[in-house]
Amino acid sequence: MFQGSMVALVTPMHADGSIDEAALAKLVELHIENGTDAIVAVGTTGESATLDEEEHCHVIRRVVEMVKGRIPVIAGTGANSTTEAITLTRCAKEAGANACLLVTPYYNKPTQEGLYLHHKAIAEAVAIPQILYNVPGRTAVDMLPATVARLSKIANIVGIKEATGNLERVRELRQLCPEGFELYSGDDATGMEFLLLGGQGVISVTTNVAPKSMHEMCVAALAGERAKAVAINDKLMALHTKLFVEANPIPVKWALYEMGLIPPGIRLPLTFLSSPHHDTVRQALRQAGVL
Numbered sequence: 153m154f155q156g157s158m159v160a161l162v163t164p165m166h167a168d169g170s171i172d173e174a175a176l177a178k179l180v181e182l183h184i185e186n187g188t189d190a191i192v193a194v195g196t197t198g199e200s201a202t203l204d205e206e207e208h209c210h211v212i213r214r215v216v217e218m219v220k221g222r223i224p225v226i227a228g229t230g231a232n233s234t235t236e237a238i239t240l241t242r243c244a245k246e247a248g249a250n251a252c253l254l255v256t257p258y259y260n261k262p263t264q265e266g267l268y269l270h271h272k273a274i275a276e277a278v279a280i281p282q283i284l285y286n287v288p289g290r291t292a293v294d295m296l297p298a299t300v301a302r303l304s305k306i307a308n309i310v311g312i313k314e315a316t317g318n319l320e321r322v323r324e325l326r327q328l329c330p331e332g333f334e335l336y337s338g339d340d341a342t343g344m345e346f347l348l349l350g351g352q353g354v355i356s357v358t359t360n361v362a363p364k365s366m367h368e369m370c371v372a373a374l375a376g377e378r379a380k381a382v383a384i385n386d387k388l389m390a391l392h393t394k395l396f397v398e399a400n401p402i403p404v405k406w407a408l409y410e411m412g413l414i415p416p417g418i419r420l421p422l423t424f425l426s427s428p429h430h431d432t433v434r435q436a437l438r439q440a441g442v443l
Contacts, residue, residue, distance in 0.1 A: 153281060153310050153334060154224055154251070155352040155374065156189030157366040159359040160197035162401050162408060163211055165417025171207065173214060175414045180218040182413070187367035188223065188359060191215060192253055195228035196290065197357055197401045202419040205236070209243040216248045230255030230285060234270050241278040251281040253313060253355070258291035264299045275306045282308055287315035287338060297321065301328035313338040313355050314346075322349040340392035344385045347373035357400055358391045361407050362440045390436035397429045407433050411443060
């Protein structure tokens with residue numbers, strides 16, 4: 153259903169934390185012009201945790217309007233409350249999103265059965281394609297392949313964003329899940345290998361600042377052209393790691409500010425990138441050829 157380089161889009165903000173829709177529109181056009189294959193709006197990188205429900209729905213709606221059907225829009229609608237996730241997913245469907253991305257419930261640490269029932273309830277409540285999102289480093293819960301396999305039998309659960317960085321998961325999920333269930337990397341550093349092992353795409357932080365190169369790397373990897381993919385990815389590797397010197401999206405928002413693409417706004421409890429890291433991220437941008 154979706155493939156290639158899919159940007160986990162930041163939500164641009166003014167210095168006071170209010171949403172900058174003009175900058176958002178410019179970012180959308182930048183990605184379309186540079187070959188980004190899909191936009192993920194209001195995921196972790198889009199500061200979903202600090203946007204209230206009205207803002208969350210508004211940003212999804214505006215991104216859909218700005219994209220105008222030129223590439224798919226996947227809306228981040230996960231929550232640690234099942235009822236809230238259903239509400240956000242309904243909002244995304246009404247806004248015209250092509251699919252939703254639903255992170256495993258964070259903080260409350262559900263069982264595998266709880267994860268299954270949570271995602272099953274959302275899928276049954278809202279008839280829109282849904283992508284699971286497993287990122288135990290942030291949620292404190294790991295959705296195991298056996299649970300993913302159970303959920304993959306539900307018709308409108310169409311794939312998973314797997315962000316463990318464990319490439320063995322690609323093989324496990326491919327064996328356990330039906331043909332057509334799509335696998336997306338949520339870890340930039342291992343994204344190329346994920347694709348070469350049979351994944352369909354990378355939902356990427358790096359794509360925010362290097363959209364053209366990430367698209368070209370994904371095209372090469374999906375075609376099985378390892379040497380070409382490696383040559384491109386090597387230039388991006390510093391970004392893959394240095395954009396996480398502090399919690400995402402702190403470094404990537406600073407990088408986009410340094411590139412002159414967004415204002416310096418970020419919402420508490422997140423803070424502007426610490427000054428000792430500025431040169432580190434700046435060097436990664438230069439290595440990738442985007443600064």
